[in-house]
Amino acid sequence: MADVAHRTRLVDRDGVLGWMFLAPTVVYVIALVAVPFGLAIAFAFSDVTSGDPTYDWAGLENFRRVFDDPVFWQSLWNTLVFTTVSMFFIVLFGKILANILVADFRGKWVVRFLVLLPWTTPVALSSVSWLWLLHSIYSPIDWVLRELGLIETNLYWLGRPNLAMASVIAVHVWRLVPLAAVIMMVGLLSIPRDMDEAARIDGAGYWRRMFEVTIPLTFPLIAVAALFGAIFTFTDMAVVYILTRGGPNNATQVLASWSFLRGIGGGDIGQGAVIALFLFPLLLIAAVLILRAVRRMETL
Amino acid sequence: MAVAVEVRGLRKKYDGGHVHALDGIDLATAEGEYLVLLGPSGCGKTTLLRTIAGLEQPTEGEVVIGGSIVNGLPPRARRVAMVFQSYALYPHKTVLGNIVFPLKAEGLDRTAREKQARWAADLLGLGELLDRRPRQLSGGERQRVALARAMVRDPQVFLLDEPLSNLDAKLRASARDELKRFQRRVGTTTIYVTHDQAEAMGLGDRIVVIDRGRVRQVGHPVEVYDDPADTFVARFIGSPPMNLVRRSSTLVGFRPEHLLPAHDVAGEKVVLPFAVDRVEHLSGDRHVYGTISGFGEDTRVISRLPATLTEPIAEGVHDFAVDVRRLRFFDEGTGRRADPMPVTTTHG
Numbered sequence: 001m002a003d004v005a006h007r008t009r010l011v012d013r014d015g016v017l018g019w020m021f022l023a024p025t026v027v028y029v030i031a032l033v034a035v036p037f038g039l040a041i042a043f044a045f046s047d048v049t050s051g052d053p054t055y056d057w058a059g060l061e062n063f064r065r066v067f068d069d070p071v072f073w074q075s076l077w078n079t080l081v082f083t084t085v086s087m088f089f090i091v092l093f094g095k096i097l098a099n100i101l102v103a104d105f106r107g108k109w110v111v112r113f114l115v116l117l118p119w120t121t122p123v124a125l126s127s128v129s130w131l132w133l134l135h136s137i138y139s140p141i142d143w144v145l146r147e148l149g150l151i152e153t154n155l156y157w158l159g160r161p162n163l164a165m166a167s168v169i170a171v172h173v174w175r176l177v178p179l180a181a182v183i184m185m186v187g188l189l190s191i192p193r194d195m196d197e198a199a200r201i202d203g204a205g206y207w208r209r210m211f212e213v214t215i216p217l218t219f220p221l222i223a224v225a226a227l228f229g230a231i232f233t234f235t236d237m238a239v240v241y242i243l244t245r246g247g248p249n250n251a252t253q254v255l256a257s258w259s260f261l262r263g264i265g266g267g268d269i270g271q272g273a274v275i276a277l278f279l280f281p282l283l284l285i286a287a288v289l290i291l292r293a294v295r296r297m298e299t300l
Numbered sequence: 301m302a303v304a305v306e307v308r309g310l311r312k313k314y315d316g317g318h319v320h321a322l323d324g325i326d327l328a329t330a331e332g333e334y335l336v337l338l339g340p341s342g343c344g345k346t347t348l349l350r351t352i353a354g355l356e357q358p359t360e361g362e363v364v365i366g367g368s369i370v371n372g373l374p375p376r377a378r379r380v381a382m383v384f385q386s387y388a389l390y391p392h393k394t395v396l397g398n399i400v401f402p403l404k405a406e407g408l409d410r411t412a413r414e415k416q417a418r419w420a421a422d423l424l425g426l427g428e429l430l431d432r433r434p435r436q437l438s439g440g441e442r443q444r445v446a447l448a449r450a451m452v453r454d455p456q457v458f459l460l461d462e463p464l465s466n467l468d469a470k471l472r473a474s475a476r477d478e479l480k481r482f483q484r485r486v487g488t489t490t491i492y493v494t495h496d497q498a499e500a501m502g503l504g505d506r507i508v509v510i511d512r513g514r515v516r517q518v519g520h521p522v523e524v525y526d527d528p529a530d531t532f533v534a535r536f537i538g539s540p541p542m543n544l545v546r547r548s549s550t551l552v553g554f555r556p557e558h559l560l561p562a563h564d565v566a567g568e569k570v571v572l573p574f575a576v577d578r579v580e581h582l583s584g585d586r587h588v589y590g591t592i593s594g595f596g597e598d599t600r601v602i603s604r605l606p607a608t609l610t611e612p613i614a615e616g617v618h619d620f621a622v623d624v625r626r627l628r629f630f631d632e633g634t635g636r637r638a639d640p641m642p643v644t645t646t647h648g
Contacts, residue, residue: 194388197355202449203376203405212401216392 043273050267062270071250072275075258082169082240082254083233089173091226094180101185119178127242130171134158134243158244161251168252172239176229183225187218223293227286234286235279255279303364304489305329305352305457310361312347312513321347322358323513329457329489334480336492336504340536344513345493349459352491354378366456376405381450382459385466387442389434395421395445396430402453420452424482439467440475447479451486458483458490464499476502497537501525509533528553528628531635540587540602546632547596550641553628556587556604562621564609568645570595570627574603574620579613588613592620595643621646 011017047058066072097115101108118126133141134157142154157167191214199209215222237256240246246253246261253261255275263272305328312322321344329335337345350356352363354375362369370378381402389398399420403413421427424444434442443463450458463479464472480503483490494500500507501521509516509524509532517529528534534542534553542553562571576590584607591600603620605613624645631638 192386192388194384194386195390197375198382198384198388199390199401200355201353201375201380201382202402203453204401205376205405208405212404213390217390 040273040276043269044277046270048269050264050269058270062274066271066274071253071258074250075246075253075255075275076278078165078250078252079234079254079256081165082172082252083230086169086172086176086233087226087230089169090176090180090229091222093173093177094184094225095222097177097181098184098188101181102188115181116178118174119176119182123175123238124242126175127171127239130167131243134167159248161248164244164248164252168240168243171243172233172236175239176232180225180229184218184222187221188214190221191217220293220296224290227290227293231283231286234282303328304331304333304366305491306364307348307352308362308364310348310351310363311359312344312351312356313359320344320359320513322351322361325361325510325513325515327508327515327518329491332487332489334483334490334492334503334505336494336500336507337510338494338497338500338504338507338537339510341495343510345495345510346461347513348510349382349461349491349493352457353380353382353459379453379456380459381453381455381457383443383446383450383461383463385462387434387446387463387466389442389445389449391434394431394433395426395437398434398445399426399448399452402449406453417448417452420448423451423485424448440471443467443475444478447482451488455488458488460490460492462494463492464494465496472499479503497539501537509536511536527637529637531630534628534630540604542628543599543601544630545592545596545599545601547641549632550638551630551632551635552596552641552643553630554622554626556602557606558622558626559601559603559620560605560609560622561611561613562619565621565623568624568647569621570624570643570645571619571621573617574601575617576613576615578615586613 011020042055044062045058045060047056047061048054101112101115133139136154136156136159139154139157141157142151145151145155155163158164195213195217196209199213204212235256237254237260240252240254240257241260244252246257250258255278259272259275259279262275263269266272307325307327310322310325311320313320323344325344325348327335327348337348339345347356351358352365354363354370354373354377358371363371365378365380375382390401393401396414396417399417400413403416408416418427418430421430424447426441426444426448429437429441429445434445437445443466446463460479464475467475476499492499492503504521506518507521507524508518509529511532517524517533519527524533525537528537528542531544531551531553534544538555540556542555543559544551544553546552559572559574562569572592572595574588574590574592576588578589580587580589586605586609588603588605589600590603591598624643627640627643629638629640630636
């Protein structure tokens with residue numbers, strides 16, 4: 001028996017090996033998810049600022065001050081508008097692009113390359129181009145519209161509340177559509193070819209095949225893609241921060257950017273933590289919905 | 301009888317391919333006929349079926365359904381119904397939803413189409429299952445749903461692509477019987493693709509044997525079995541296949557069940573010394589393996605002894621014989637049937 005134990009190395013034991021493989025992930029999740037999350041909760045109930053980092057219990061004071069601030073409520077509303085409208089267009093354009101990506105035509109690799117380009121461009125880089133495209137004086141978009149006689153003076157894309165929100169949404173949609181398109185393309189490719197052919201034999205035209213066969217069969221995947229996209233959108237501040245910094249007059253302020261401006265920019269870490277924590281229950285709901293869609297996908 | 305489906309000079313070449321998937325096929329089905337396309341995998345039989353359905357366009361040639369040329373028409377304009385090998389049921393729709401789908405596409409109003417769908421479902425014994433989803437059904441039930449969906453529109457022709465290959469062996473026999481009875485009842489022209497000769501022999505009014513994109517033989521199952529047009533058909537049909545013995549430039553063929561101990565063969569016969577080396581017992585029948593010599597080239601052949609012959613066959617040389625009327629002659633070069641050659645026969 002001793003001989004057997006001698007010849008069994010540590011890595012031959014499944015329990016040990018399992019933990020060895022899991023350890024990096026566990027460390028990663030604890031260090032970068034659990035600890036910051038715990039810190040955020042702790043800070044939310046404290047008076048910690050960047051100028052005075054000593055921890056003093058403040059109770060619900062931060063919550064009261066955040067909820068009293070109209071900018072917070074505006075940010076919440078903006079976040080919902082930003083997410084809902086963005087997701088609508090991302091799913092719509094993603095679906096259309098996915099159909100183009102699976103279609104067989106001459107030069108499709110060029111189209112595929114161009115479709116994926118926005119996703120591969122760093123957001124800082126592409127947003128700078130967008131800053132130029134939407135510039136109050138030198139905007140080429142305004143120039144084209146002016147030359148066409150559609151407008152008299154520049155639109156000030158980022159200077160007017162509604163146009164600024166539209167611009168932020170447009171840039172965000174432009175960024176996320178390629179990913180959505182690729183996910184939905186995978187969904188389309190996973191439908192057996194027989195299914196589409198059976199529908200054609202059964203006499204269904206293009207739209208009937210699309211709405212009665214393709215979309216129901218890919219719905220769970222579309223749902224997962226949409227919810228993932230919604231989480232991305234909900235927690236994203238890059239586009240807002242680079243294009244408008246939340247302006248004009250907080251018209252494009254979202255929770256993520258407001259939390260950053262309050263907590264890091266303004267130094268009030270307690271309040272920043274409260275705003276960030278507010279994202280949590282909403283994301284939890286999204287996560288539950290994702291898991292339910294996945295389960296539906298398994299039973300189909 | 302009227303012609304339901306006809307193909308003329310059909311050729312299909314895939315992009316970049318050097319071979320023709322279909323290489324000049326001419327074929328016509330009679331109204332109400334059960335035509336079986338039989339061939340090894342990759343022979344072009346499924347391509348032929350898909351071309352008739354309109355899922356593939358031929359490179360050359362014409363497809364005629366119900367008297368008019370349908371080349372270029374989409375499947376929905378051809379009034380064909382197809383059952384796929386996978387059945388291709390819509391997994392998100394109920395059984396009723398699946399059956400109703402072709403009628404919905406036709407624009408029939410709700411009450412009419414539900415009535416029609418229930419009629420089809422009842423005909424196939426699916427009345428109790430209408431609210432189920434495909435994944436809740438057994439293989440045989442799925443097949444019946446696919447059939448109901450195919451017939452509900454009253455098509456001009458049924459196209460069946462190996463519909464039994466997903467069923468286990470036990471179910472397959474009963475499903476085959478069901479298919480045949482179903483077709484007799486509705487009387488719709490059916491084109492059935494299979495690589496399984498037992499299915500083909502059992503189901504077909506006529507069998508079309510296809511190899512490498514060409515029709516090798518068309519005929520009644522018995523005709524194809526007894527009088528194969530060439531060595532391909534002779535070897536492809538029959539289990540075990542026809543024995544072929546080379547004699548000068550001719551191949552002489554005979555079925556294993558016709559090679560019997562000499563004293564069990566009456567009438568004019570060819571006696572062949574048969575060196576037996578192995579005997580297999582297969583549910584009643586016996587397969588006897590060995591080599592015959594003295595007739596042409598020494599050749600390994602198989603003899604199939606029916607259960608009614610009970611005499612023991614030991615290893616060693618025995619006198620076996622074939623009724624001279626059972627011999628088939630093929631040209632060695634072309635493989636086609638050749639004139640009978642003189643053979644030494646005995647009586648008794």
